[in-house]
Amino acid sequence: MQQSNRSRFSDPKFVALIATLCCLLWGSAYPTIKLGYLAFDIMPEDIASKYVFAGYRFVLAGLLLLVLFRATGKKVLSLSKSQLTSLLVLGLLQTGLQYIFFYVGVGNTTGVKGSIMNATTTFFSVILAHYLYKNDKLGKNKIFGCLLGFIGVIVVNFHTDLLEFSFSFKGEGFVIVAALIFSITAIYAKKLTATIDVLLVTGYSLLIGGLALTLLGLGLGGRVTHFTPESTGNLIYLALLSSAAFCLWNLLLKYNKVGQVSVYNFLIPVFGTLLSALFLGEQIMEFKNLVALLFVSLGIYMVNRTRKEVIVSQSSEALRSSR
Template sequence: MKNKEIFTDKKFVTIIATLCCLLWGSAYPAVKSGYILFNISTGDIPSKIVFAGYRFAAAGIILLILAQKYGKNVFKLSKKNISNLLFLGTVQTTLQYIFFYIGIANTTGVKSSIMNSTVTFFSVILAHYIYVNDKLNMQKIVGCIAGFIGVMMVNFSNDLLSFSFSFWGEGFLVIAAFIFSVGAIYGKKLTKSMDVMVVTGYSLFIGGILLILVGALCGGSVHHFTMASSLLLIYLALLSSAAFSLWNLLLKYNKVGPVSIFNFLTPIFGAILSAVFLGENILEYKNIIALILVCLGIWMVNKEKIISYENAVKS
């Protein structure tokens, strides 16, 4: 009961959701920096997958250790629990991040953060077919259209005369966003009967191990462990364990809409941090227009629920 009171408090939800989006936004420049620090070439896809596997397996272990420390029974799992966790880990971690890591390697950090924001619009569309109380209306439809137009805008040149879209780059990021949406809805269902930290920990660990196996079987490997590269890998692992567990806790105690509204911050943080740490140009007209449209779209698809936030929390 105490957890519910804390995680449904409007100010607390705002702070935690913003923190999660900041962490996720920082992942874009961090992953691209990781490729450089670990000397992983652009075309070395198997090694990128192994790199992702190290990150998520470590994140899962961190969460499971913390869950055990706080009295959660990490090892008491039914056959149904195990099969559900295997499915979630395979979808939300392994599949999603195979597409994500390949996609982010083939485009800029700014474009990656904007392209991946389609996760919000996919979530809204999927919710229409899954939840009886979360149907599409005209406002949500307009919001989705604005968001997708914004995503398309970032692929135009600054003079809007040419269009650049790579299936292996931007295309893979859109696929990753769709897979994340599916996994998030399935994960929300699991947290109704299982502890959030346990679900998130196993999802990350299982998915991470599978990523390592897939990458290694395809000839990938990660070497060149220096102080800088090791610290970056640790940061990425902590980022994942903290952001995913906190976000899943918010989803456990709140409706999807009031939490998802904050997703508009992720592309903003991602674009700004990519500009700061990777030296990318965020001030191109197309990027600014794209960010405005994407943020407007995310705001519109959830605006209705924000207005009645207190009722949404109580119901």
């Protein structure tokens, strides 16, 4: 079963399909969260209630994965003390601390700048992988591909706000810190999945981080009320997309190089913009959206081209040595 998963999740076409699906799901969170704020009557400046809302979302997502894991006949609590400690750290950092910085940062900057700053996740992931893994080094194609993807993010978010060269540590700075935390913890999660089932790693991470966000939000006076069929459906969808996207993403990281997977993150703001336009009634057929998608697609191609060149190089070397 393990070998079957490795074969499937290492296939380039399958990786591209699943990574794109994850980014599509995360991109759909943009308009869904906005609609959720409206449905639950959460004001833009009410950060505490946003923490509670996010906490409910991740607690539910974590529970869904743990129930699914239990349904396979395995024990949810069959972990050592050190493994539980590792999952506690992952949950508090990846789901808890990351979103604390993210929500505060987004609340103190424009949506345009926040989206672009959050795209630095890919750069952090690729750079960290370069120093942590011998087989995931930076090359010309990978650097060029990341730059193309970043240009795509800038294009899709292009607005007059972008021309205002201002920087606030509690705004753009916090979003960058959130991106760095996500990059570090994604690599940490990859390490944990070597010995712990991906469902357990993801489920506990979401549950623990969600509980932390909920308690923090409630402690700061946040509240989430107005539960209706519409608002409840919104929350359930967010939980489902989180459980599916994070679990699949961790599976991809488990069986592939960090750099090969992380570059797909550039698709998230593109999908977010397109889906926000579709569901929030904004203009969708803008030329810049098509240009952005082109840049991001080229960036992904360039980064993954590195993988093909390595395989060809290894094959050639093997052929020469056999002569």
